Amino acid sequence: MTAPLYSLEFFPPRTEEGAAKLRATRRELAALKPAFCSVTFGAGGSTREGTLATVLEIRAEGLQGAPHISCIGSTRDGIRDVLAQYRRHGIRHLVALRGDLPSGSADVGDFRYANELVRFIRDETGDWFHIDVAAYPEYHPQSRTPDDDLASFQRKVDAGANSAITQYFFNPDAYWRFVDACAARGMNVPIVPGIMPISSFTKLARFSDACGAEIPRWIRRRLEAFGDDAASLRAFGLDVVTSMCRALIERGTPGLHFYTLNQAALTVAIWRALGLTPD
Secondary structure, three states: OOOOOEEEOOOOOOOOHHHHHHHHHHHHHHHHOOOOEEEOHHHHOHHHHHHHHHHHHHHOOOEEEEEEEEEEOHHHHHHHHHHHHHHHOOOEEEEEOOOOOOOOOOOOOOOOOOOHHHHHHHHHHHOOEEEEEOOOOOOOOOOOOOHHHHHHHHHHHHHHHHHHHHEEOOOHHHHHHHHHHHHHOOOOOOOEEEOOOOOOOOHHHHHHHHHHOOOOHHHHHHHHHOOOHHHHHHHHHHHHHHHHHHHHHHHOOOOOEEEEEOOOOHHHHHHHHOOOOOO
């Protein structure tokens, strides 16, 4: 059995102050020795240069970096150039996503779906890249039915995805049901749970409403009740997320992928509580 892989996600900073803060965050998180750190890619490739620069900084610090690459609003030539740039730098791991259109744009570009991007990467580069794709245990908010969503995921796997990282969730039953449904269709790629530490109810509710991740009622009501008591909210959030992660690991998940939001404290606390920190 392959050992679980624990990984992190960052977004490329837009200012020098943000870059300095992210470097400090990575110094704290480097002690956890994550398997890799992924770096997001803005709508229509809007943070393309920042994504690469951040990945190269991560690698210079001795960690593995995996840039996201999104295709919506992009051309084949544009994606070809990005792939060539990544190959020149010896990058071997990508997170391939459909992505979102830049605000105010109506041109979807040469790709409509992530499976088309995965197929293009394979056709252009063979097996050079390990390709992660997105998975949605509670189903993509734009999918018409659960079966449609599973079929969409299968197209990405059939196109050549090696593994998947899920949207975050707080209902592990949804994750395991999704994994079982994929296995029933013959999809046996590792599906790694995405984990969102809880630091703010307002931000979490906004993210969740946008991406379709359910906050179970009992968690939502408790978070609402804390009001301005940030310390109690964080303590409750740590307990909820850590307990869920522990249950996922004990049942045999292939790893955990933490959405850090470029912050270290909560992710470090969860890893330590789980006993994942190296000796």
